[in-house]
Amino acid sequence: MTTMVKSAPSMLRRVSTSRSRAWTEVVVWCGVLVLAVVGSFLVGPASAAIDIVGRPLAPPSPEHIFGLDAYGMDVAVRVASAARLDIGVAVAAGLVVFVIAYPVALATGFWNTWWTKLILRLLDVFQSFPSIVLALTVVALTGNGAGNLIAASAFVFAPVFVRTVRSVVLSVREQVFVESALAAGVPPIRTLIRHVVPHTIGAAMAQTTIAVSRTIILVAGLSFIGVGIQPPTPEWGSMVQTGVAPTLNGAWWVALFPGIAIVATVMIFDRIGTLLGTLSLEAER
């Protein structure tokens, strides 16, 4: 027994070093995202992004490092300036998903009654449509402002969130310490908050991050096909779209740089999601 006690601190230390490394990485990536958003304000007011600064389709040069687009607007300024919109819409959608879907996931995982089944069947219906079709419908019905895009994305990604996080809640619900609390007389809601939330919040945060990264792709996709954010407002998806024709004529810089921005942002959010997921899994051990 003493061996167990002796080895416990060294084991804790081993886990905590890898945990603190993962947390550091999460903080670094969040810092990068914050910098991107702050930077988008630093490049100038919104109008700067639609200033025509030179000859259309001028290639990258020392003054305009990403070149100019078909209207003569600076691609670098536009890519930087779009960050607050793309990242902002995605994070807002993620928060909406978390605030609405996490309680639903907790409730449907904790209780099993008629309304649980009703909610789950409703989610099945929404999940049976491809996300882009569902989002298109919402945008068609409500219009294409940033607020509507947030609503559409949240609507599309909440069911996936509920499904995934609910499965985690279900497994925690089966833990003896949950039954132990209920048997001790702890009211169900308090049991849920004190015993289930701490063991599922990590998974919920990981799923939120995934919803955010999917929203970036969805919003960019909607804007690319012309039903999202409208030009000349800087937005990565619509910028890629305006770059399609120039690219065919050799002006590759118009579409490439916003494309890289989309890929990089999605990868960063996915990485954060993976790290949070691993951290929450490890905490369960």
Added chain:
Amino acid sequence: MSQLLEIRGLDVRRTGADTPIVHDVDIAVGRRRVVGIVGETGAGKTLTVRAVLGALPNGLQAATDSASFDGEPVANLTETMRGLRGQRIGVVVQDPLGALPPIQSVGTSLLTILRTHRPMPKARAVERIKTALLEVGLRDPDAVMKSRPHELSGGMAQRVVIAAAFMTDPDLIVADEPTTALDPTVQAQILALLKREILARDAGAIIITHDMGVVAQVCTDVVVLYQGTVREAGTVEQVLGDPQDPYTKELLAALPNPNAFGADVDEGVHADEADGTEATAVVEMRDIVKSYGRKKPAVLKGVDLRVPAGRTLAIVGESGAGKSTLVRALLKLIPIDSGSITFEGTDVSGLSQRQFRTSRRDLQVVYQNPTAALNPRLTVRALIEEPLRTFPETAPTAAERTARVEELIQAVRLDVTMLDRYPTQLSGGQKQRVAIARALATKPAVVVLDEPTASLDLSVRRHIVDLLARLQRETGVAYVLVSHDFHTVRSLAHDVVVLYRGEVAEAGPAGAVLRTPTHPYTQQLLDAELSMVPGESAAQLDRGSESLVGGH
């Protein structure tokens, strides 16, 4: 005489670490010898054996002064043993369900194992598996091969795993706690089977166990491990008959000793045996019927029980007898089909969860496995405080709560400094003490003890049993004790209910039921208890193996 396996000076250490976790262990196994490796959790039993099997977890490495297998010197233990495993070494694992993939039939799994180690045509392999299954007492090998692991009972699954270990005709069998997960009645049969197969095949064996009863029963030699080093080793007659090391003596003292039964009764715990019927019942269950699903057979078929205030009612029976279902019904964690539950004079069978919640203050529970029952994210203080916060009238102010928590932690003989630790920082016995403190926090009238000692080491069990007995004397709480450990039952119970297949086989005062059982099943349960003295239960073992041959 040349040994089958001989290992001298085995060290196991974490890669790069200086101090070994297992140090200087010698193991020698001859043919027709069974070596028992005993010790508590954390003593290094499993690591030792995994080193012998060349199956250490990543990050650990083994070193030996010398090693040989069947007369051949072994240079690289890990490499060589990895090659021999499955070929000449058969392994019986502790958790048979974990060893059999749940998604395929038992037959498919066994075929894969057999044909990996002994390439042969499928038809011949199937024949060989059937023979192996018949030899371990499974009468219908075709049905077993077609089933999925979860469709087998614990005893059947363990037999399948034993058949898997023996079907390649190994020279050495290694078994890690082969019977820990099983009922006492099944345990005896499985041990008899293991011993018979080992002798019949002229093989040798290493058995890991924390149970000296198992050692007395099947082993010829024993190695006592403590904190990774050998404390005592020798033949079973030497070590058990005349233990030299104080730790071995302690392990032996912790054994349930059927002869000590009378002494326990005289100690006063059961002195008031006659009063039981007159004391007011705090819980009464009448004609409880419960089945899981309409088409399933009933798990409880009209069970009655009565718990007098301040006394202990033990519910015994093998797994599947309905013990857990019965206490879960009593705790109102599952609905019952029919019957009535009276709690402190009120019929509560019809109450909703919400209505019953206030009564839970007087009805608390201690679970089998404290590691699972204590939320790892909460401190000991928060865990003990939770029931007090749930029923604020028990300790209305923060100061009273703190005082009560400190009083409770001292009552279970833990230090106040433990309050700010997390469960993972405590040992199993300490965790169970915390669980007991939590259960007693609201000064309940009844505490359900669901196998309170089953997950604990033998030497710790006795302390927990003593603690529970003392707390009952001090607080006057009534216990409903579920257990298949007769030592725990003997020490605590005033009354006993024997459950058999969902019905009460026998009920009455503990002394009468346990001393002079009338129902054949109670007799069988008591018989199954492993005797201490080597060889004494040989007759019982033979009976076990006969019933196996008879396909019982």
